[in-house]
Amino acid sequence: MNVPLAVEATDVTKVFGSVRAVDKISVRVAAGEVYGVLGPNGAGKTTFLRMLFGLIRPDSGTVRVLGKTWDEDGVGVLDGVAGFIESPRFYPYLTGRQNLAGLGLLDGGLRKGLLEEVLELVEMTDRADHKVGGYSYGMRQRLGVAASLLREPRLLILDEPANGLDPAGIRDMRALVKRLADSGLTVLLSSHDMTEVEEICDNVTIMRRGTVAFHGTIASLRTMAPAPGHVLATTDDHGALALAGQHPGVAVRRDPEAALVVTGTQPDVSAYVSALVRAGIDLLGLTATETPLEALFFMLTDGDADAAANADTDLEVVR
Known part of the structure; x- marks a missing residue:
């Protein structure tokens, strides 16, 4: 029996007025992997993730999440899916625990002990009874991951989870994503930081102005990288x-x-x-200066994709 892909997007396009935010992109994420969607601001990453959650619909193409489509399955697409787009929001006058408990009730209730499990996993047990209004930005991001994990998902989608964090917060978030991946959870995250993706992702799609500049493994990407x-x-x-x-x-x-x-x-x-x-x-x-992969990222996203492609013609570079 074949296991369905966690995400299968084929020739997906989304247009806002005169702007082609996403232009015929195809992305395939296997179950159990950590997949990165990388690109500068405005590349179309968040638009693509919004389509996975059904917040917007593609103008053309097909999006399947855990084998389901919005046209065929409606909100059932979100069974087994969790995450957040941009920054998660919480009631600042409630504690972290109270926010999570409320979200659990809205989602049909929580199994016994789950709330404590996720608080421990994101390392927030000691701050769970403090009001969210006093949390740092990094703590709110981790609370967002905790809220997502309450659904016990098979696919976790995170939109730039380390964006805006200080160096310590970035380190903690990367370590958290690694722990989640080690548990067998499929993680799809977007980022504009090549170092973040290099450290935690198995495969990557690099986007440039709504199109795909590269698909492949991190190992393949390294073979394309210029000398430091x-x-x-x-x-x-x-x-x-x-x-x-x-x-x-x-x-x-x-x-x-x-x-x-x-x-x-x-x-x-x-x-x-x-x-x-x-x-x-x-x-x-x-x-x-920048690392070799950072240099390659700028080559691919600043318009020099042809030069990067010539570094290894066997790689799948989509212009």
């Missing part, structure tokens, strides 16, 4: 540029906002830096 770059500061930039000609494994260029930018693999960059020192050129600083 470093900002280089020396006591003799002219000499450093000249010496770069003897090291074909690196590319050195001047940058308007920095002295020099060196691009190459780590061994090649290390060999070049050693050569600078031997030549008597003092190294004042060597700072990494």
Whole structure:
């Protein structure tokens, strides 16, 4: 017996006036995986997630969630589905526990012990009896995940769950998503942060202006990534540029906002830096720019998808 895909969207399009928010995109999420929908603001990520929840309907194409469609099954599509779009909202004058208990009643009641289980899972047991009005933004995000888990879903959909969090909150949210994934739950999340997706997702769709720029695994994406770059500061930039000609494994260029930018693999960059020192050129600083995957993300979403595609023609890159 074949297990239905958690999400199967085929040639989905949504138009608002003159804006094609989503343009013939196809996304397939297998049961049990952590799937990322990545793209800059305005790429169409939230519009796509809204269609999964039935908050808006596609103008064309088909959306199946856990094997069901809105046309065939109506609100039954949401059986086994939970999550939130943008930021979750709660009554600020009630405690976290009271908010969750109320949501449970609205959804038909909770099995015994479930509320405590989800509070422990999101690590909020010690703050559950404090009023939500005093929660930090990160705590409200975690409470939103807790509210979603009350439905004991098979598919959890999260719209930029780490957006707006401080570094500690981002770390905690990533750890929470990893714990949920380890439990066998299917997680579909959107993000504009390549690092977040790289750390926790199995597969990814990168969107650009409503279209798909890339489908595939994180491992495949890494094979497309350009060599890492470093900002280089020396006591003799002219000499450093000249010496770069003897090291074909690196590319050195001047940058308007920095002295020099060196691009190459780590061994090649290390060999070049050693050569600078031997030549008597003092190294004042060597700072990494964006990671290779971040650089690739900008290539794919800023319009240079063809250049990224040429890095590996065997990958499924959709323009």
